[in-house]
Amino acid sequence: MLTYCLVMSGTPGPNNVMxxxxxxxxxxxxxxxxxxxxxxxxxxxxxxxxxxxGSLLLAHPRLHAVLRLVGVAYLLWLAWQMARTRTGTQARAGRQPGFWQAAAFQAVNPKSWIKALTLGAVFMPAGMPPLAGALLIGLVGWAIGFPCNSVWVMFGAGIRGFLADPRRQRAFNALMGLTLAVLAVSMLRT
Incomplete structure (x- = not known):
């Protein structure tokens, strides 16, 4: 479970690109x-x-398919917005996404669903009350996810000096938007 959480939290996906x-x-x-x-x-x-x-979603493949399509459509819209993000002081002065936007985004993030469904279906501890087991796998995911997410933000923060040139920052934002779009389209195949 630890390895699975590390791979899912540390590899590129919609959250980490953002x-x-x-x-x-x-x-x-x-x-x-x-x-x-x-x-x-x-x-x-x-x-x-x-x-x-997770059992409900697996028992109703159409519901799962609709969720996937809505998630991919939202990711494509988000990719477009990222590619158009302003640079420099204008970008920092604009409305930045925060806690509630990030929490709600997980509801349409296909990679988050894959991770949560797998953790719930494969890694629930046997012999443990369901709530305790669910809380345990959720906490393990949190403990692994937070440092992995921090590394992605630190990578972005580390290249801020290089992106001081507005042309480079626009190119970076466009590249991040394109990366998210490619990830979104690839999720249609899973």
Whole structure:
């Protein structure tokens, strides 16, 4: 379970692409609410999947397919917004996504659903009361996810100096938007 959480939390996906961009555009400290929101949303998603929501989605493939399509459509819209993000002082002065946006985003993030469904279906501890088991796998996901998310933000913050040139920052934002779009389209195949 630890290895699975590390791979899912540390590899590129919609959350991590957005975290790298947030780090580059606004730094680590300003990105903390978004990191906490991602982890809270994933925690709740994992607990609910451990308590049976995952079984409901697996039993109703059409519901799962609709959720996937809505998630991919939202990711494509978000990719477009990321690619168009303003640079420099204008970007920092604009409305930045925070805790609640990040937590709610997990409901349409296909990679988050894959992680939560797998944790709930494969890693629920045998012989443990369902709520306790669901809370345990949710907490393990949080404990692994938070540092992984922080690394992505620190990567973005680390390249801020390089992105001081507005042309580079626009190119970076466009690249992050394109990366998110590619990830979204690839999720249609899973």
């Amino acid at each position: 975290l790298a961009m947030l780090g580059a555009n606004q730094g680590y400290r300003s990105s903390l609410p978004f990191i906490f929101g991602i982890n809270m949303g994933l925690f709740l998603q994992t607990v609910l999947c451990g308590l049976g929501l």
